[in-house]
Amino acid sequence: MIDLYSWGTPNGRKITIMLEELGLEYTMHPINIAKDDQFKPEFLAISPNNKIPAIVDTDNGQTLFESGAILMYLAEKTGKFMPTEDKARWATIEWLMFQMGGVGPMMGQTHHFVKYNADKSAYASDRYLTETKRLYKVMDARLANNEWLNGDSYSIADIATWPWVARHDWQTVDLNDYPNVARWYKTIAARPATQRGWNVPETEQKIPMP
Amino acid sequence: MIDLYAWATPNSRKVTILLEELGLAYRLHPVQIRLGEQHRHQFLAINPNNKIPALVDHETGIQTFESGAILIYLAEKTGRFLPKSGQARAATLHWLMWQMSGFGPMLGNLEHFSKLNPGRSADAEAHFQREIRRLYGVLNGRLGETDHLNGDAYSIADMATWP
Numbered sequence: 001m002i003d004l005y006s007w008g009t010p011n012g013r014k015i016t017i018m019l020e021e022l023g024l025e026y027t028m029h030p031i032n033i034a035k036d037d038q039f040k041p042e043f044l045a046i047s048p049n050n051k052i053p054a055i056v057d058t059d060n061g062q063t064l065f066e067s068g069a070i071l072m073y074l075a076e077k078t079g080k081f082m083p084t085e086d087k088a089r090w091a092t093i094e095w096l097m098f099q100m101g102g103v104g105p106m107m108g109q110t111h112h113f114v115k116y117n118a119d120k121s122a123y124a125s126d127r128y129l130t131e132t133k134r135l136y137k138v139m140d141a142r143l144a145n146n147e148w149l150n151g152d153s154y155s156i157a158d159i160a161t162w163p164w165v166a167r168h169d170w171q172t173v174d175l176n177d178y179p180n181v182a183r184w185y186k187t188i189a190a191r192p193a194t195q196r197g198w199n200v201p202e203t204e205q206k207i208p209m210p
Numbered sequence: 211m212i213d214l215y216a217w218a219t220p221n222s223r224k225v226t227i228l229l230e231e232l233g234l235a236y237r238l239h240p241v242q243i244r245l246g247e248q249h250r251h252q253f254l255a256i257n258p259n260n261k262i263p264a265l266v267d268h269e270t271g272i273q274t275f276e277s278g279a280i281l282i283y284l285a286e287k288t289g290r291f292l293p294k295s296g297q298a299r300a301a302t303l304h305w306l307m308w309q310m311s312g313f314g315p316m317l318g319n320l321e322h323f324s325k326l327n328p329g330r331s332a333d334a335e336a337h338f339q340r341e342i343r344r345l346y347g348v349l350n351g352r353l354g355e356t357d358h359l360n361g362d363a364y365s366i367a368d369m370a371t372w373p
Contacts, residue, residue, distance in 0.1 A: 048348055048351060048352060049308055049312065049345075049348050050348075051312075060296075061297075062296070062297050062300050063297070063300070064300045064303070064304050065304050065308075066303075066304040066305075066307035066308055066311065067307075068303075068307040068310070068311065069300065069303040069304035069306070069307040070304075072303055073300060073303065086270060086272055087271075087272065090272050090274045090279065090283060091274075093274070093276075093278075093279045093282060093283070094274045094275050094276045094279040096279075097276035097277075097278040097279045097310060098259060098275075098276055100278065100307055100310045100311040101276060101277075101278065101310045101311060101314060101315060102259065102261075102315075104311055105311055105312070105315035105316070105319075106315070109319065112337070113334070117333070120331075120333040120334075121330075121331035121333050121334050123327075123330045123331050123334075124323075124330075124331045124333070124334040127322075138258055138259050141258060142258060
């Protein structure tokens with residue numbers, strides 16, 4: 001059994017979508033970040049960086065934070081969504097890292113400056129929106145020649161990236177400008193596990209469609 | 211033989227430090243990012259995201275980019291600096307990811323605003339300074355309890371964070 005400490009954010013949804021894909025049993029413990037639940041001592045004991053998501057695997061007592069580490073852990077635990085064949089495995093891990101080091105942190109700044117603080121710094125808004133669009137271009141080129149980010153199979157690289165692309169409306173990005181990303185995005189949006197994972201915790205937000 | 215495409219930046223040094231620890235033979239191909247060499251076709255064929263470092267291992271035919279992926283690749287190739295299972299592996303991976311997604315990008319953001327473009331945006335400078343102070347607090351808290359980031363052993367999580 002997995003205890004999941006999370007909230008309805010892109011990083012949180014990576015894990016709910018993965019758990020739904022795997023069909024693993026899990027208990028959701030909502031950490032309402034708008035109410036500062038992430039600073040409570042019981043949560044900090046699991047995630048000292050005060051960020052969601054985090055998990056405890058009650059099968060073996062292991063605890064993990066950082067969505068990318070949790071995805072790798074669950075993939076290794078179940079043998080799914082991270083190929084074992086060399087070339088595909090390293091493609092999966094490099095595109096997962098591309099999400100962790102680029103897509104997530106840079107689009108996060110776009111949300112901060114473009115959506116939440118639009119009047120604060122035109123320079124910063126422009127910087128992060130430009131970088132966000134560059135990242136979309138890199139993904140669009142990758143997905144022009146490959147069905148999935150790692151090449152041939154749906155993997156934790158896609159599961160990590162999709163929930164950030166699902167914020168394209170916040171970013172003021174028109175996905176139709178990136179037709180290969182749009183095709184990939186809609187394919188993943190149609191997966192039943194994506195739709196179930198999107199809705200944990202329950203939300204009235206609909207998956208935005210380009 | 212390993213071909214490493216890199217430059218003297220924190221992300222590149224993660225990999226040169228690991229290669230030196232491992233004693234693996236490698237050829238360094240300098241990619242001078244101030245001259246825009248990361249945008250050349252030969253380099254983009256290895257890393258379409260035009261960022262260093264990137265690595266080609268001729269022994270296995272694997273090529274990979276993103277410093278975090280390269281660290282895991284070399285650790286698994288040699289069986290060193292990344293425990294194979296258990297909480298030690300989990301802790302190595304989550305602190306490595308903490309560096310990749312938080313400490314690295316946020317230091318890069320702060321450098322851009324405070325060091326390279328001071329005065330462009332007081333709000334952005336304050337925003338990133340707050341976050342960096344928070345991250346150093348988290349790092350210091352962890353290292354107040356354990357010798358190394360994953361607990362007991364020097365690992366790729368430390369090598370990712372140190373540069």
